């Protein structure tokens with residue numbers, strides 16, 4: 001009798017609080033990737049019939065960029081570790097965390113790259129931007145300058161990636177520090193910018209945890225939906241399933257290991 005060991009059978013089950021059964025809703029309809037209430041029907045059917053091809057074996061790369069001290073590390077730590085540190089420790093270069101989800105019954109992983117915002121570490125960090133499917137640009141809702149710098153961060157991130165293939169999010173951090181009046185003022189500007197650059201907009205607080213889980217669930221769900229649709233398109237009328245085509249597309253995870261030589265920091 002032969003024993004088949006698949007990647008899924010070796011991995012521990014996905015945490016119960018990482019199971020996504022319904023499409024999480026956008027934060028603001030004015031600046032959303034889409035405003036549909038549920039996952040695409042084709043995606044739902046494909047998941048039910050286990051025709052998601054390689055999606056369950058892939059890891060999507062997410063990069064989090066933005067000015068120094070806007071709260072990128074705190075955002076990732078709140079979601080991945082449910083922790084918050086009020087002391088600032090600058091990220092030197094990059095850090096990353098893996099998060100495993102189950103979306104519509106299919107395993108799905110995000111590799112979250114936390115990059116440095118400080119100018120002197122930026123050139124190291126930018127060598128890790130490549131191969132990102134999702135770009136999250138963080139700004140501090142109490143610091144208008146950090147919102148003004150979003151375009152520059154976008155430009156830098158897109159230099160290393162295919163702009164048509166990237167899903168873009170702008171996230172306002174430290175919502176707990178601004179009054180409702182201050183917040184609504186900066187939100188106007190942020191929504192306008194998000195519309196101009198075709199990004200989905202969110203505002204969160206890593207201190208209180210407000211919207212943090214909702215935000216990452218939305219990121220995971222939209223990335224998953226896009227990947228399943230791409231897989232269905234690629235397979236065309238042919239039925240996916242039966243054969244596991246691990247080598248059929250270059251993985252984002254691999255892309256991140258092919259480091260580009262930095263042309264700065266010398």
Ligand SMILES: Nc1nc2c(ncn2[C@@H]2O[C@H](COP(=O)(O)OP(=O)(O)OP(=O)(O)O)[C@@H](O)[C@H]2O)c(=O)[nH]1
Nearest residue numbers: 069070071072073074086088091117174205206207
């Ligand atoms: N009140 C409040 N403070 C926050 C929040 N998020 C982050 N901070 C504080 O802001 C400071 C900077 O946070 P970090 O997450 O280290 O910032 P960063 O963007 O990772 O900074 P770099 O790694 O240098 O790019 C820390 O002192 C945090 O405690 C928040 O939601 N609310």
Ligand SMILES: [Mg+2]
Nearest residue numbers: 072073090091
């Ligand atoms: Mg950091």
